[in-house]
Amino acid sequence: MKQFGLGRSVALTLASAVLWGVAHLVVGLRRTGLALMGAYAIVLATVITAVFGFGDRLLPLAVQPGWLTAMTIGLAVVAVTWSAVIIWSFILVRPTSPTPVGQMLTIGLAASLCALIIAPSAYAARLAYLSHDVVTTLFSPSPSAPVLAEDPWNGAKRVNILLVGADAAPNRPGVRTDSMTVASVDTATGAATLFGLPRNLENVPLPPGPARERFPSGFSGEGEYTPNLLNEVFQYAEDYPEMVPGVAKGKRGPTLLKSTVSGILGIPVEYYAMVDMKGFAEIIDAMGGVRVTIKEPITYGRYNEGYLAAGTRKLSGQEALWYGRSRTNSDDYVRMGRQKCLLNAVAKQADPITVLNSFEKLAGAAKRAIATDVPQSLLPALIDLSMKVKGTQIKSLQFVPPLISTVYPDWTLIKQRVRVALADKPATKTATTRQTSSMHGTSPDKPVSLDSTCG
Known part of the structure; x- marks a missing residue:
């Protein structure tokens, strides 16, 4: 099993937070590392495509209870998964014989990285929850007439x-x-x-x-x-x-x-x-x-x-x-x-x-x-x-x-x-x-x- 010094351990933990799987590749878990990199690429591509490819077209999703629920769950899953990858990477590359200061430093780093991921995700999930609450409180779930996706105004000018x-x-x-x-x-x-x-x-x-x-x-x-x-x-x-x-x-x-x-x-x-x-x-x-x-x-x-x-x-x-x-x-x-x-x-x-x-x-x-x-x-x-x-x-x-x-x-x-x-x-x-x-x-x-x- 490879041994890691404090500096290298910190660097690999940071790298794994930015790109999943780096630490796994370094320690020889090649398949796992590549799988994590592939998953990370999919998540990143999805976000980039949604934000830059669709832009304002995402706004209508923010007033649909089903999408808001899915968004809340999705954000929670991503935050938990990302944090798990950081902790897993830290365990794989933590210093072999750390000093008490080094141990506190590396544990604090891993915890801080998890917090950086969880905090904005939790905030976004709360916004999605509040949006869901407003939509379901203010607006009736049953329209008087069916709303067609291709023409929601039913031909009205x-x-x-x-x-x-x-x-x-x-x-x-x-x-x-x-x-x-x-x-x-x-x-x-x-x-x-x-x-x-x-x-x-x-x-x-x-x-x-x-x-x-x-x-x-x-x-x-x-x-x-x-x-x-x-x-x-x-x-x-x-x-x-x-x-x-x-x-x-x-x-x-x-x-x-x-x-x-x-x-x-x-x-x-x-x-x-x-x-x-x-x-x-x-x-x-x-x-x-x-x-x-x-x-x-x-x-x-x-x-x-x-x-x-x-x-x-x-x-x-x-x-x-x-x-x-x-x-x-x-x-x-x-x-x-x-x-x-x-x-x-x-x-x-x-x-x-x-x-x-x-x-x-x-x-x-x-x-x-x-x-x-x-x-x-x-x-x-x-x-x-x-x-x-x-x-x-x-x-x-x-x-x-x-x-x-x-x-x-x-x-x-x-x-x-x-x-x-x-x-x-x-x-x-x-x-x-x-x-x-x-x-x-x-x-x-x-x-x-x-x-x-x-x-």
Whole structure:
């Protein structure tokens, strides 16, 4: 049996950690050494091919529970195998007659190498586990229709998702959907247009069936505690099951609101995603804040509790919450414009590095803050689509005064503007539809592009 000095033992242990089988070849275990080298080459080639050959195409795997489970197990197997190879190599080439210092040095080296392998693998496995937990918690495992791999959108040219900002207050039971935006995305190009609906649209037409039978002239509410506003429809459906018969509690509100908004805009709204406003602040804090440019100073709070000065700055979650909610010295429509800018800023700044660094906090905040009916099986397609959206200019059209009266809305005009916006053809300007873009940031004739420069 070969004898090894301290220096050679350390060198061979290090070499075996970098390339499996080196120590085995040196001690004469040729077949074992070559087999370990072959296994190492396969692992390395697989990783290199996956990262450099597929790149962004790996992202959809990160939202599939089966792949996430396999990834967790695979990482654990690789970490254990690699550590075993290091320990085995160390045993084969450890110093023949080590001094106490030499023995401690070589044992410490082997242990450190194992830790260097296990620590990142354990971290990656935890990320995979957290991803699995978020996906299975937030997204339904059963789609309403089969999702085809070759065409997940079933031939649809656009997918329309209702984005809802919900605000609950201690002195007001239930949930009010104070921010409602439909994101209409071209499934081929990723071109996206946001349609903003004010919370105080009155007497909105409800979809055919029990809801319209109850309110044939539009949603009129139930008096002072449930006024006839669009933001009351969600909670009303939850409180009155007969409005959406056969739909479970917790799903009645989204179902009726999607159908109502679909009727208003004249486009099918397939899915919704609702964010609790306080939870949204948690998400921004987990990201480390969000940077926006504020054109005009903003005072917030009923009693002027805070102040956001004009200029480019990074907002904390609480500041961003007030930035998106404040109506002090302004109105609902100015607030709607800020909310769109804030959403866009968050989307643009949530880069992979930011998400990875704050993944655990983001995962916890997302589970507490988000509700959606997007099925798990559609997530890979949505990830692919989001990558396309990121490379385009997001446009926005808000149906606010003077384009649309919230008291007497022109439902026909709203549908017309949606058709024009999605066709991307300018409409003819009229005196009744002209809007002051400097006040509300939106043209009635064509959507405006969004950036993170907000008033």
